[in-house]
Amino acid sequence: MSRILTYREALREGLDEELARDPNVVIMGEEVAQYNGAYKVTEGLWNKWGDKRIVDTPISEAGFIGMGIGASMLGIRPVMELMFWSFHSVAFDQLVSNAACVRYMSGGLCNCPIVVRGPANGGTGVGATHSHIPEGLFAAFPGLKVCAPATPADAKGLIKAAIRDNDPVYVMENTLLYGNTGEVPDPADGDFVIPLGLADLKREGADVSLIAHGRSVIHALAAAETLQAEHGINCEVLDLRSIRPLDVDAILKTVKKTNRVVLVDESKPFGGVSAMVAMLIQEHAFDDLDAPIKRVCSIDAPAIYSPHIEHEQLPNPRRIVDKVLTFA
Amino acid sequence: MTSACSSTLDFAGSPINQALTPERKIELYSQMVRIRQFESTSLKYYQGGKMGGFLHLYIGQEAVAVGTISLGGADDHFITAYRDHGHALAVGMGMNECMAEMYGKQTGCSKGKGGSMHFFAPDKNFWGGHGIVGGQTPLGLGLAYGLKYLGREGCCLCYLGDGAINQGAFHESLNIASLFGIPVVYVIENNGYSMGTSQERSSAYNGCLAQRAEAYAIEWDVIDGSNLYEVRAKTHIAMERARKEHKPTVLEIDTYRYYGHSVADSKHKGGYRTPEEIENYKQNHDPIAVFKRLLMAEGVLTDALADQIKAAAKTEAAAAAKFADESPTPTIADISTDVYWESDHQTPASKIGHHFFND
Numbered sequence: 001m002s003r004i005l006t007y008r009e010a011l012r013e014g015l016d017e018e019l020a021r022d023p024n025v026v027i028m029g030e031e032v033a034q035y036n037g038a039y040k041v042t043e044g045l046w047n048k049w050g051d052k053r054i055v056d057t058p059i060s061e062a063g064f065i066g067m068g069i070g071a072s073m074l075g076i077r078p079v080m081e082l083m084f085w086s087f088h089s090v091a092f093d094q095l096v097s098n099a100a101c102v103r104y105m106s107g108g109l110c111n112c113p114i115v116v117r118g119p120a121n122g123g124t125g126v127g128a129t130h131s132h133i134p135e136g137l138f139a140a141f142p143g144l145k146v147c148a149p150a151t152p153a154d155a156k157g158l159i160k161a162a163i164r165d166n167d168p169v170y171v172m173e174n175t176l177l178y179g180n181t182g183e184v185p186d187p188a189d190g191d192f193v194i195p196l197g198l199a200d201l202k203r204e205g206a207d208v209s210l211i212a213h214g215r216s217v218i219h220a221l222a223a224a225e226t227l228q229a230e231h232g233i234n235c236e237v238l239d240l241r242s243i244r245p246l247d248v249d250a251i252l253k254t255v256k257k258t259n260r261v262v263l264v265d266e267s268k269p270f271g272g273v274s275a276m277v278a279m280l281i282q283e284h285a286f287d288d289l290d291a292p293i294k295r296v297c298s299i300d301a302p303a304i305y306s307p308h309i310e311h312e313q314l315p316n317p318r319r320i321v322d323k324v325l326t327f328a
Numbered sequence: 329m330t331s332a333c334s335s336t337l338d339f340a341g342s343p344i345n346q347a348l349t350p351e352r353k354i355e356l357y358s359q360m361v362r363i364r365q366f367e368s369t370s371l372k373y374y375q376g377g378k379m380g381g382f383l384h385l386y387i388g389q390e391a392v393a394v395g396t397i398s399l400g401g402a403d404d405h406f407i408t409a410y411r412d413h414g415h416a417l418a419v420g421m422g423m424n425e426c427m428a429e430m431y432g433k434q435t436g437c438s439k440g441k442g443g444s445m446h447f448f449a450p451d452k453n454f455w456g457g458h459g460i461v462g463g464q465t466p467l468g469l470g471l472a473y474g475l476k477y478l479g480r481e482g483c484c485l486c487y488l489g490d491g492a493i494n495q496g497a498f499h500e501s502l503n504i505a506s507l508f509g510i511p512v513v514y515v516i517e518n519n520g521y522s523m524g525t526s527q528e529r530s531s532a533y534n535g536c537l538a539q540r541a542e543a544y545a546i547e548w549d550v551i552d553g554s555n556l557y558e559v560r561a562k563t564h565i566a567m568e569r570a571r572k573e574h575k576p577t578v579l580e581i582d583t584y585r586y587y588g589h590s591v592a593d594s595k596h597k598g599g600y601r602t603p604e605e606i607e608n609y610k611q612n613h614d615p616i617a618v619f620k621r622l623l624m625a626e627g628v629l630t631d632a633l634a635d636q637i638k639a640a641a642k643t644e645a646a647a648a649a650k651f652a653d654e655s656p657t658p659t660i661a662d663i664s665t666d667v668y669w670e671s672d673h674q675t676p677a678s679k680i681g682h683h684f685f686n687d
Contacts, residue, residue: 024477026477052477057504058500058503058504058507060500060503060504062466062496062497062500063466063469063497063500063501063503063504064466064500064504065466066463066465066466066467066469066470066497066500066501067466067467067469067470067473067501067504068470069466069467069470070407070455070466070467070468070469070470070471070472070473070474071470071471071473071474071477072470073450073455073467073470073471073474074405074470074471074474074475074478075474075478076473076474076477076478093460093463093497094463094466094497097459097460097463098458098463098466098467102456103666103667103668103669104441104442104666104667105438105441105442105446105448105456105457106438106441106442106446106448106450106456106457106666107436107437107438107439107440107441107442107448107666108439108665108666108669108672109437109438109448109449109450109451110448110450110455110456111669113669142667142684143667143668145668161677165670165677166669166670166673166675167668167669167670195676195677195680196677196680196681197677197680197681197682197683198680198681242681244681244683245680245681245682245683246681246682246685247680247681247682248681248682276685280685
């Protein structure tokens with residue numbers, strides 16, 4: 001039996017189950033405990049688990065993220081909340097020089113089983129400082145793993161896999177998805193974990209492949225319905241779910257099936273996730289393409305504030321439909 | 329430089345030093361001599377083109393690492409920055425693995441993947457070896473947090489240089505250490521210069537650098553780093569405060585490096601430092617000479633034994649250089665290991681999706 005949960009509730013359920021499973025799992029971040037989370041993902045967990053397991057930190061990302069990395073080397077499994085992934089920049093040295101490199105620089109002697117999670121998205125009228133989308137940035141560092149769930153079930157399954165993973169995993173959520181609902185398997189039916197590195201075919205189709213992750217998956221699914229209903233174009237939608245490790249086989253499979261591909265990616269175009277995916281497709285499936293690879297990314301400028309136009313800077317169903325129609 | 333001359337106080341009589349057997353005193357003396365000989369040998373072969381990268385020598389500072397680390401128990405942990413050879417040998421790492429690491433060989437402590445700045449020995453509670461100035465200070469906080477979380481009565485000694493105290497990560501760490509009651513001891517090894525910039529030209533402070541701890545309601549102390557007994561006596565108090573009361577301390581240990589910030593620093597003599605300043609330290613504050621005088625006065629050490637210890641250390645370092653020279657280099661395949669734990673252990677998770685993206 002599955003239940004309908006919000007994305008936020010599904011994440012919380014995943015966190016709660018891992019807190020119960022492993023006494024070394026500890027949740028830390030700004031306002032995660034007594035305030036119940038800035039976005040209420042951790043609501044109720046402090047009441048249930050107390051001060052030792054759910055820890056409010058000062059606004060001090062370099063300090064507390066670094067503290068979590070140090071603790072993880074000793075065997076603690078910290079799950080660190082960044083209130084916004086946009087705040088990565090003040091903890092960047094810890095996130096890349098320490099978390100990503102400590103295993104390598106120690107010749108495999110040190111281990112960093114840390115999770116850093118929080119929302120990484122535009123579209124909420126908070127301007128450029130709070131709208132960074134860094135999944136491609138962090139996936140560019142060997143030693144790190146990155147995932148970006150689009151649905152409640154994926155959010156729960158991936159956060160659990162991330163916590164159990166013995167490498168640093170950065171989970172990129174989305175404030176505009178927290179309230180979305182979807183079916184999530186009942187815990188009574190068994191442990192529900194979605195492995196990193198496994199994409200999910202969210203919609204089968206024959207004409208064009210839409211490859212996306214995070215909230216762009218939701219837009220791609222909406223665009224696919226419009227294209228089917230109004231233009232008779234049958235789109236396949238592949239949700240990457242995990243950026244690194246990346247399900248390259250699933251990417252190539254859908255490209256070989258439809259021979260046309262549009263990559264939908266909230267990153268900026270230069271060096272974003274879709275730039276890497278495009279490279280992989282041209283390298284491994286060039287002869288299967290009937291047309292050049294196309295992309296729908298955020299328009300290449302810092303995130304605009306204006307609520308009147310912000311949604312047009314980001315991928316949206318209309319922009320995806322328009323892009324698919326350029327194949328004709 | 330802050331004066332920390334405490335010669336009027338009898339630190340040899342502190343209980344923690346009274347407890348030292350003559351054998352243990354000789355061992356601590358030998359450790360300092362071994363560090364110096366190891367580094368002198370490193371310098372020789374660095375200049376001979378056997379190593380890449382930087383070489384940050386610890387010569388002149390030996391009593392800091394040896395004195396503080398000698399106080400460590402089973403649950404005490406250590407982490408430092410890039411001037412890490414002294415700490416590595418003091419925790420018990422071998423000269424062979426350390427020298428081979430600098431030579432970039434497979435037999436190095438980090439398999440030739442870390443280099444001089446990145447020595448690690450978690451089995452000896454030594455967590456690096458970190459290259460970014462101040463970047464290790466939150467990690468030391470985290471190790472100490474972990475000890476408290478796991479209910480172990482231990483502490484973390486986190487070393488940093490006087491140049492690192494102006495990094496934001498250090499201040500964030502101090503705030504959290506005090507706020508959360510973390511058993512960490514920050515040890516500022518003050519050698520007077522952040523690379524080529526003197527303390528006066530790089531830091532604003534009242535009295536001394538450690539006094540900044542007052543702003544975070546943290547206890548602090550200043551130590552004469554040329555006197556191993558004083559280093560031990562005062563650091564012991566800080567470690568006990570951490571272990572028993574879960575309270576952090578900031579220690580400023582005044583010391584001096586005879587060589588430059590790194591070997592590439594050609595201006596350390598006659599540039600930003602006068603030859604007289606260096607000579608004064610060597611004559612009057614050299615930690616090995618100071619401890620030798622103390623031990624000879626105690627009747628524990630003789631000139632003959634000191635010579636024997638030095639000769640043995642020199643031989644050991646030369647053998648380490650030979651070992652390093654003859655060791656195999658890493659292979660191209662080695663470049664791609666030790667990136668992910670899951671991949672190295674061939675777990676089911678490592679077999680799902682692509683982890684590497686090579687041409």
